[in-house]
Amino acid sequence: MSEYSLSSTQREERTVRRKSRLFEFNQSIPFGSVLRLGFTAWFIFFGIWELAVLLKLTNAVLLPGPFTVLTSFVELFTAKNYLYDVGMSLFRIVVSFTLACMLAIPLGILMGTFRRVEAFFNPLVSAFRYLPAPSFIPLLLMWLGAGEAQKLALLFLGVVWFLITLIMDYAKSLPADFVNSALTLGGNRRQVLWTVVVPAMLPDILTAMRQMLAVSWTYLVIAEIVAASSGIGAMMMRAKRFVHIDEIMAGIITIGLLGLVFDILLRRLRRMLFPYLDSE
Amino acid sequence: MSTRRSEAQRRSKLVLEHVSKEYQLKRNETLLAVSDVSLEVFDNEVCVLLGPSGCGKTTVLHMMAGLVDPTTGLLSFNDKEIVGPSRERGMVFQSYTSFPWLTVEENVEYGLRLNKVPEKERRERVDFFINKVKLARFRKAYPKHLSGGMKQRVAIARMLANSPEISLMDEPFGALDAETRWHMQELLLDIIDETQMTVVLVTHDISEALFLADRIVFLSRHPGRIREILSMEFKAGRRIPSKEELLETPGYLEIERKILHMMREEASDVEQ
Numbered sequence: 001m002s003e004y005s006l007s008s009t010q011r012e013e014r015t016v017r018r019k020s021r022l023f024e025f026n027q028s029i030p031f032g033s034v035l036r037l038g039f040t041a042w043f044i045f046f047g048i049w050e051l052a053v054l055l056k057l058t059n060a061v062l063l064p065g066p067f068t069v070l071t072s073f074v075e076l077f078t079a080k081n082y083l084y085d086v087g088m089s090l091f092r093i094v095v096s097f098t099l100a101c102m103l104a105i106p107l108g109i110l111m112g113t114f115r116r117v118e119a120f121f122n123p124l125v126s127a128f129r130y131l132p133a134p135s136f137i138p139l140l141l142m143w144l145g146a147g148e149a150q151k152l153a154l155l156f157l158g159v160v161w162f163l164i165t166l167i168m169d170y171a172k173s174l175p176a177d178f179v180n181s182a183l184t185l186g187g188n189r190r191q192v193l194w195t196v197v198v199p200a201m202l203p204d205i206l207t208a209m210r211q212m213l214a215v216s217w218t219y220l221v222i223a224e225i226v227a228a229s230s231g232i233g234a235m236m237m238r239a240k241r242f243v244h245i246d247e248i249m250a251g252i253i254t255i256g257l258l259g260l261v262f263d264i265l266l267r268r269l270r271r272m273l274f275p276y277l278d279s280e
Numbered sequence: 281m282s283t284r285r286s287e288a289q290r291r292s293k294l295v296l297e298h299v300s301k302e303y304q305l306k307r308n309e310t311l312l313a314v315s316d317v318s319l320e321v322f323d324n325e326v327c328v329l330l331g332p333s334g335c336g337k338t339t340v341l342h343m344m345a346g347l348v349d350p351t352t353g354l355l356s357f358n359d360k361e362i363v364g365p366s367r368e369r370g371m372v373f374q375s376y377t378s379f380p381w382l383t384v385e386e387n388v389e390y391g392l393r394l395n396k397v398p399e400k401e402r403r404e405r406v407d408f409f410i411n412k413v414k415l416a417r418f419r420k421a422y423p424k425h426l427s428g429g430m431k432q433r434v435a436i437a438r439m440l441a442n443s444p445e446i447s448l449m450d451e452p453f454g455a456l457d458a459e460t461r462w463h464m465q466e467l468l469l470d471i472i473d474e475t476q477m478t479v480v481l482v483t484h485d486i487s488e489a490l491f492l493a494d495r496i497v498f499l500s501r502h503p504g505r506i507r508e509i510l511s512m513e514f515k516a517g518r519r520i521p522s523k524e525e526l527l528e529t530p531g532y533l534e535i536e537r538k539i540l541h542m543m544r545e546e547a548s549d550v551e552q
Contacts, residue, residue, distance in 0.1 A: 181377040181435070184345050185391035185442050186367025195394070199381050276381050276422040 064246040069253070072246035086254060088230040089220055096155035097216050104163035105205055111164070112171020113197055125164050133158035134222050141227065151223040158219035159212045166211065170204035171197070203274045210266040217259050290322040293446060293478050294344060299353030301339050313339045315503035326472060326479045328493035330486065330539070332546045336504020337482045341450050344480060345371045367395060370444030374451040378423040378434040385410060385419040387434050391442035409437040412471060429460040440475070449481040453488065462523065465491055473519055486539050491526055498539065500546055507542065510535065
């Protein structure tokens, strides 16, 4: 019997049977299920953790339960001026990242657009990209001391090379016929750069920034653990000295949450600024 | 339906003299993409460059636009050497080039802004050409909401609004489905007839070439060179506005058969 001669009841049975499958290749699932499954995973994670602590399967000092960690947040913010630490960390991220963008965005666009600029800068940029930023810490400490400048420099070095390369690659993948269209419409080089290359690049620049901002947080922790009296990393090192494991964990969670918030904000910003784009 | 002037009266607009283009692939390896092409494009004609893929027809068009320099030979436009792109030689590309960050009307206006056309005239020209390509309902829409055919209409309107003296079209309908392509060809022919524009159009679609062309320049490949120039004499100096009518015109089949035969020979070259 061919597929087309199935009776209507047989057809219904077929659809019902397909729907009842739990795992289907590339099948989309309702949004409710996505939420439910996501929360379930977290619930199980916290459940096992709390259970292990309650049943005293672990050393309570080295692994406090999730509720202890949550309450340590209250303590941190009310008694230990944690807001200042968070503020300092945010300040370092924002300032160093802004500086990195101010160099990387114009340079990346020019390198991706003009082959001569690329040929000049790229050997330098690619080489620096392979030098791990933390390896500069001893040097930066000698040159800049243990103050803000050293931390900002480390954060800057950690992201700037990759940011340049990312933006250059995005600029290169710009459709050549966009530029050709503008040229045949009578645009000169300056006009084409400002009315085609730059506007076409803006969404990609924001994507590159989102990708590298996550990396920036990694170097923040390194900078604040090495030599700092303020910041989330410094707080965690203080907590380590007094074996306040719950506060160390609170620090980790803070960084994770802040990273998430920045990511969401930049996604929102992209959708707001570029309504003409297809959804990502 | 306009009648064309006889060939003797026609002024040549764009001239190619012994034009060749060689690409450097590696250090000691070059590719001769176009070999010794000499060609005249006349005022107010539709000249179609037809040939199999790899015959260098797109390279020829890019040289006409001034986007690519010839290795040897001379290209001139209105008796002046072509040294780079210019607004007098407009171009429509095969890929969709309507800028996604601009609305339909902003796209059409784009070239006029580049060339500092006063606002009042800008608005008039935009209105005129948006209506011409039948996109009035979509003038505030972004390209992402448009179909492929509509995006190409934006590109055509953007070029025409800029009032070029010649329109270079590189397989403008190549990415469209058959039905849309057919509508677009008829629309384009309407506009050509109405505006008396000069067109060089590249295609590998034989029926498109026969429908639009006053003259077909057939190119062979490896290297790309002119094999034959065919005048569409069966059209008797007029443009035939519908495909059905074209099929019924005496002489159509012979010339189609001839071109198919050339295409087949070109194809068999590759198999050797």
